[in-house]
Amino acid sequence: MTSPAPIDDLPDYASLGLPTERDGLEQFDHLQAYRRLGPIYQLGFRGERHVVIAGMEANEAAWRNPDQWSYHDALVPFREIMGPTHVTQLDREPHRRKRRNLRNGFAMSAVVRHLPVIDEVLREAYARHLDQPVRLHDFFMTALTQANSRTVLHCGLDAVALAHFIVFEEEFISGTILGEARHAHYARPAFVAHREFVFGFLRELVSRRLAGQRCPDSFQEMIDDRRERGEPLEVEELVPEAYLLLMAGTGNTAKMLNCGLQHLLANPGWLGPLEEELAGYRIERLVGGMGAFPRLRATLMEMERMFPAAPVLSRVVEEPFEFHGHRLPRGTRVLHLQTLPHFLDEVYADPYRFDPSRWMDREYPKKAHGTFGGSTHICLGMNLVRLHTPVAVANLLRDHRVSLGGEPEILVNLNYGVPQAAHLTARWSRRDLTTGMAPPAPVAQS
Numbered sequence: 219m220t221s222p223a224p225i226d227d228l229p230d231y232a233s234l235g236l237p238t239e240r241d242g243l244e245q246f247d248h249l250q251a252y253r254r255l256g257p258i259y260q261l262g263f264r265g266e267r268h269v270v271i272a273g274m275e276a277n278e279a280a281w282r283n284p285d286q287w288s289y290h291d292a293l294v295p296f297r298e299i300m301g302p303t304h305v306t307q308l309d310r311e312p313h314r315r316k317r318r319n320l321r322n323g324f325a326m327s328a329v330v331r332h333l334p335v336i337d338e339v340l341r342e343a344y345a346r347h348l349d350q351p352v353r354l355h356d357f358f359m360t361a362l363t364q365a366n367s368r369t370v371l372h373c374g375l376d377a378v379a380l381a382h383f384i385v386f387e388e389e390f391i392s393g394t395i396l397g398e399a400r401h402a403h404y405a406r407p408a409f410v411a412h413r414e415f416v417f418g419f420l421r422e423l424v425s426r427r428l429a430g431q432r433c434p435d436s437f438q439e440m441i442d443d444r445r446e447r448g449e450p451l452e453v454e455e456l457v458p459e460a461y462l463l464l465m466a467g468t469g470n471t472a473k474m475l476n477c478g479l480q481h482l483l484a485n486p487g488w489l490g491p492l493e494e495e496l497a498g499y500r501i502e503r504l505v506g507g508m509g510a511f512p513r514l515r516a517t518l519m520e521m522e523r524m525f526p527a528a529p530v531l532s533r534v535v536e537e538p539f540e541f542h543g544h545r546l547p548r549g550t551r552v553l554h555l556q557t558l559p560h561f562l563d564e565v566y567a568d569p570y571r572f573d574p575s576r577w578m579d580r581e582y583p584k585k586a587h588g589t590f591g592g593s594t595h596i597c598l599g600m601n602l603v604r605l606h607t608p609v610a611v612a613n614l615l616r617d618h619r620v621s622l623g624g625e626p627e628i629l630v631n632l633n634y635g636v637p638q639a640a641h642l643t644a645r646w647s648r649r650d651l652t653t654g655m656a657p658p659a660p661v662a663q664s
Contacts, residue, residue, distance in 0.1 A: 222545035225269055228260040245633045248272060248530075248555055258542045261553065263634075264397045271541055272555035273562070277585040279541045280533070280554050281592035285310050288536040289595065292551075295394040299404065299413070300458040305598060309536070317594065319449060322439040323370060323463050326601040329436065330505065332369035333605060337501040339365040340613045344646065351623065354479065354642045358472035359384055362606050363465065370436040370602070371463040373423055379415075386412035387465045395635025417457060424456045437463055467599035470527030471606050476642055477628045478521030479611075481572035483620060488574055492517060496616040504608060511608070516577035518607050524572060526557040526589040530634040556588030558632055570630065618646035 231238075234254060236247045244263070248270065251259060257273040271280065280287075290297070293307040300306075305316045322328050343361040363384060367375045375383065389412065393403040403409070428451060432438055437460055444451055482489060492513045499511065508515040535550040546552070561569040565586045566576060590597035597603075614620060623643030 222540045223543055225260065225544055225546060225550065228258060228269065228544060229255040231255070231259055231261040231270070243633075243636055245631070245636055248558060248632045249561055252555075252558060256542065258544055263553065266551055268551045268553050269544075269546060270553045270555060272558045274559050274565070274583065274585040275542065276554060277556055277559065277588055277592060279539070280556070281585075283537070283539070284313075284593045284595050286535065286537040286539050287595075288534045289313070291534040291536075292532045293394075295400055298400075299390055299393075300461070301454065303455045304458050305462070314594065317598075319444055320440065320459060320462070320598065322443045323436040323459070324598050324601060328439060329370065329601050329605060332365075332436075333505055333609065334501055335369050336365045336605060336609050337613065339368060340609050341617070344613060344618060347646070348618075349645065349647055351643050351645050354644050355472045355476040356641075357644075358475050358610065359388075359468050361610070362468045362471055365606065366464050366468070366602075371423075371460055372433040372435045372437075373419075373464065379419060382412050382415040382419075383465055384468075386416045387469055391469060416461070420457045420460045421453060424453050424460055428453065428456075462598065467527075467597070467603055471603050473527065474521050474525045474603075475607065475610055477525040478517075478572075479614075479620070479644070480622060480628055480642055481524070482517060482521075482574075483622060485572060488513075488517075489615075492574075493615050496612050499612040499616045501609070504612070508608060511612070512578060513574070514608055514612060516574040517611065518604075519577045520572060520574040521607070522589045523560045523566065523587065524630050525628075526560065528591075529557045529632045529636075530555055531591065532634065553634060555632060556591060559586040559588065561630070561632065562586075614646065617649055619649050620644055620646045 231246065231251050234251060236250055238244065238246060246261065251270070252272045257275050258269065258271050261268050261270050288309055289307050290309050296304050297307045303312075303316070305313065305320065308316050340361055343357070343364070347357065360380065363380060364375070367373050367380075386409070389403075389409050393400040393409075396403055404413075427433075427437070427441060440459070441451060441456075482492075495511055495513045499514075503510045531554045533552040533554050535546050535548055535552060538545060538547050540546070559565050563569050565582065584592070590600040590603075621644065623645075625642050628642070
């Protein structure tokens with residue numbers, strides 16, 4: 219039996235002579251490296267040696283045993299900003315306990331009841347912006363946050379509070395991938411002011427709830443469930459959980475819709491039949507699932523595939539394990555390319571083409587779809603994303619005719635922390651639901 223090789227013997231990305239930067243950002247051609255070096259290789263990244271694991275084999279190995287990773291070491295910025303009990307940086311039993319405590323806020327059975335209100339909020343948002351240029355990412359992030367503030371966490375955000383929360387979320391997430399430069403990023407007075415407002419607002423909300431105020435939302439169900447199980451209820455632990463309910467994933471969902479709509483609207487052969495299907499959209503038909511809307515489901519799966527929010531996850535090995543003939547010791551820094559299978563032509567034919575039809579009457583291996591990660595650390599907000607996106611797309615396309623401005627094409631990427639979204643400007647006009655026609659929509663100006 220062959221002994222596993224040390225990671226010092228791994229092939230090195232540097233040997234390929236491939237690019238390491240584009241437009242001033244750290245970017246690597248991981249797909250080419252995977253083809254030439256295999257599913258494991260080493261990479262110099264921000265002054266440290268990292269092991270890269272990629273492909274469906276890597277997803278299987280990474281998700282098989284979540285206890286082999288130290289999220290506490292890999293996701294330090296979340297602990298620095300959100301506190302020591304934040305779910306994304308907990309390991310083992312503390313993480314499992316936290317997920318149990320959060321399940322009444324994020325389980326599909328808990329959030330699906332909010333669909334009618336989500337639908338109402340999106341319809342109202344589209345109506346407010348008729349026949350005017352709109353930056354798509356900003357629009358969706360605002361509308362989805364408003365939907366959350368009326369469903370999973372009732373909190374009555376006014377325009378000022380809403381702006382604080384949205385800017386804080388965007389600035390916080392953008393800082394998590396900056397390495398040591400994040401400290402200066404988070405120390406900026408403007409960011410500190412947003413942070414103080416956000417956590418002060420939520421601290422007051424949580425204090426009122428613990429003092430007896432009740433609201434018909436998911437946060438209340440989380441509190442009630444903990445009380446019934448004898449779990450402690452502490453303000454400083456509940457504050458970041460309230461933040462998760464309100465904001466987690468809104469920016470990433472907005473980016474995915476922003477990117478995906480550009481490609482969808484440029485595909486008339488698919489768009490036409492999708493609009494016909496959505497003529498029959500009513501929120502009551504979506505409550506039981508997407509069986510009545512196969513083209514909508516296929517569209518959203520393709521958006522998830524091509525525009526994942528986190529193409530690469532940073533990990534640190536806690537329990538040594540073997541992968542592809544190499545032993546990864548404790549403390550090894552790993553970049554897990556969880557979405558690289560999205561762009562392997564042996565899995566998805568012509569993978570860089572936006573083709574929702576690939577999802578019609580076909581399923582792909584679970585390990586080939588890494589948008590939300592896997593195992594017990596799977597994205598907590600996945601169910602909310604999969605409620606928000608069909609409602610957003612269905613209401614837009616059923617009721618409106620949409621045109622886009624002339625911003626540059628949005629490209630997919632496979633790099634750690636590289637933003638997916640270029641800002642697109644859109645304009646929509648009301649569609650006559652009796653004829654399916656709309657007045658000519660002027661092209662939005664960039």
